[in-house]
Amino acid sequence: MKLEDIGIIQKEQGIIKKDGIYFHTSSKFAKNNLFYLLWGAKYTCTPLYKVNRTNVFDALLFFFILDGQLDFYYRDKNFIAKNNDIVLLNNNYPNYYKATKKTTFYWFHFNGFASKQYEERFFTEHGPIFSEQSCLFFEHIHTILKEQNANDDEISSIIHQIFTQLSLYLHPKIKYSLPILKSKSYIDTHFMKDICIDDIASIAQLSKFHFSRQFHSEIGISPYTYLLKVRLDYAKKRLSESNDSIESIAESICFYSSSNFIRIFKKIYAYDTFTIS
Structure with a gap:
């Protein structure tokens, strides 16, 4: 049939x-x-x-x-x-x-x-x-x-x-609380400046301890790890799209030791197809 x-x-x-x-x-x-x-x-x-x-x-x-x-x-x-x-x-x-x-x-x-x-x-x-x-x-x-x-x-x-x-x-759109939304936005726009967790917590109007705990609860990673990720994603883009030196790229995102930048970059992007040396 x-x-x-x-x-x-x-x-x-x-x-x-x-x-x-x-x-x-x-x-x-x-x-x-x-x-x-x-x-x-x-x-x-x-x-x-x-x-x-x-x-x-x-x-x-x-x-x-x-x-x-x-x-x-x-x-x-x-x-x-x-x-x-x-x-x-x-x-x-x-x-x-x-x-x-x-x-x-x-x-x-x-x-x-x-x-x-x-x-x-x-x-x-x-x-x-x-x-x-x-x-x-x-x-x-x-x-x-x-x-x-x-x-x-x-x-x-x-x-x-x-x-x-x-x-x-x-995959519903994730909704963050206002303090975390403000802090996340601050990191996304100020990552090239020499900011610290205390600065970001003040934007969220929370104590450093409560801010770090709430940020990790909503975002899934610590605020420091998120800041590092944003900086390294930016560095990765510049490395693939420009002829800028590693030293200048590292310094632009507040890495004042290029060797430290290379070590962390390789650790995070160990399986990427392009190389950094």
């Missing part, structure tokens, strides 16, 4: 407008090495529309909700997808979804490369639904499916960009 015979829902009810289903035939190379498309469409549905997929098959499924609402049950989770939401399902698990009002959405089945690993990671660390997303990638996918004018590398790139977009949910 062909994959589409397992994955295509026969005689779907409640669809009042249907753009698709469009199929894509991927190369053997794409199936072995890339993300690749199977089929997809754009639907507008009424509350009569529902899918209860119990016959699992080896593919994944993306939705983008343009307008309306779909209710889902997937891997023991109930959730609702609304305007500008993306939903990711693995069809190796049974899934159920239905429209509860007039709803328009893009969907496409795909597979390949690290698809299942991405889905498992997202489901475990975030869940299957992502809110406030852009529909541009889904519009693009739908267009190239419809017009049959994209190669497998382009398709893989678009799917990878969707995964990259969603991965931002796994």
